[in-house]
Amino acid sequence: MEQLIVLKGLTKRFGQMTAVKDICLNVSKKQVLGFLGPNGAGKSTTMKMISGFLEPTSGTAEIAGFDVINNPVEVKSHIGYLPEGAPTYSDMTPNSFLQFIAEIRGFDGKDRQSRIDLVVEQVRLKEVLFQSIETLSKGYKRRVGLAQAMLHNPQVLILDEPTDGLDPNQKHHIRMLINEMAQEKAIIVSTHILEEVEAVCTDALIIANGEVMKKGTPDELLETDPHHNTIVVRTSISDAQKVQGEFERFGKISPMNQADRNDGLVGFCLLEKSKKVNLTEVRKLISENNLPVEEVFRQKGTLDRVFRKITSLNNGVGYKNA
DSSP states (O other): OOEEEEEEEEEEEETTEEEEEEEEEEEETTOEEEEEOOTTSSHHHHHHHHTTSSOOSEEEEEETTEETTTOHHHHHHHEEEEOTTOOOOTTSOHHHHHHHHHHHTTOOHHHHHHHHHHHHHHHTOGGGTTSOGGGSOHHHHHHHHHHHHHTTOOSEEEEESTTTTOOHHHHHHHHHHHHHHTTTSEEEEEOSOHHHHHHHOSEEEEEETTEEEEEEOHHHHHTTSTTTTOEEEEEEGGGHHHHHHHHHTSTTBOOOEEEEEETTEEEEEEOBSSSSOOHHHHHHHHHHTTOOEEEEEEOOOOHHHHHHHHHHHHTTOOOSOO
16 A cells, blocks of 8 residues: 655654654555644644644654655655644635735636535535634634644644544534545544544554553554453442442452443443453353343543553553553
């Protein structure tokens, strides 16, 4: 598969501080990489280096075969970048701003207007197209920024928090659009919204203190959750003690840990002594003992727990039953 983003030893230092250290990464066409990390981890710095806005201290970054330092014009023609905050000219309207960007990108005449019409439809800007940008909501400003990144139909998209400020319906629409565009592009999405990774990303990377801590598909990351493949039993608060007592007498399972408490129910995670707890056996125990259980299921784990485990350990905080 064609590799459109290639990073080798990418490093950025500001004086004595190392913001990004030795990042190596390949992203191919049809890949959507979720770029995750706590605030100050080096995500935005990395994205600025990839897009040519910051020069690396060492290492290399190539976009569609072009080096970001040696071939900056070619790189910018192949890349669309939505930076943090989506800076625009606030006194312009979305229409005049996109006309300006299209002119810079070298479009004119009918070709320019057709490109603008397409991205306006894709990100749903029509109803605010002739309003001043400074009067727009945060979500609409974000969509104007996304439209300018998409305008020239680049092979590579670098999107920093693309759904920031959007309502749930708008987030769903943009996620669907990212999935659609990924069929012809390589896309990096920096986000704090972990559900977004499962919704749109084929791969994910967790960065902390400027270093890559973990890479893999969302499913591979979920497998590192201590609760991956464990069974959760949910019962009413009033029946919780009885249910817990029965399961603690069930020989293959160690004492249960409370997993959650909401909707008037208590959830217990069955921590396994053996390699895998048998779900059929658990259901049989519930049935034979007529236990008042509302729900029983095997859980995949959560990216939130994986993220906190990896980033907390890296910061020396430690991790226990997070």
